[in-house]
Amino acid sequence: MATRKFKVGQLVRIQKSSAQTPKExxxxxxxxxxxxxxxxxxxxxxxxxxxxxxxxxxxxxx
Numbered sequence: 001m002a003t004r005k006f007k008v009g010q011l012v013r014i015q016k017s018s019a020q021t022p023k024e025x026x027x028x029x030x031x032x033x034x035x036x037x038x039x040x041x042x043x044x045x046x047x048x049x050x051x052x053x054x055x056x057x058x059x060x061x062x
Contacts, residue, residue, distance in 0.1 A: 004031065004040050005057055012044065012060040024048055026055070 006012055011025045029052065030043035040057040 006042060006060060007031075010062075011047070012042075012055075012062060014055060014059055015061045016059050026053075026060075 006028050008028050008031060010028045012028060013023075013025060025047040026044035027047060028042050029045045032041040032043060032054065034040050035056065042055055042057065042060065043052055044055050044060075045052045
């Protein structure tokens with residue numbers, strides 16, 4: 001398995017944007033296990049409020 005692209009505390013953006021996806025920075029707060037396709041997952045927190053969500057590594061960028 002490849003190494004992770006992001007680490008805890010790093011600021012990222014969600015690449016795949018939609019009307020429901022805010023265009024803001026998110027902070028990596030937790031490294032989660034890879035999914036069934038071996039894609040790493042992360043718990044991220046909005047920089048605007050305390051809302052957290054899960055995101056796949058393929059959906060994130062610096």
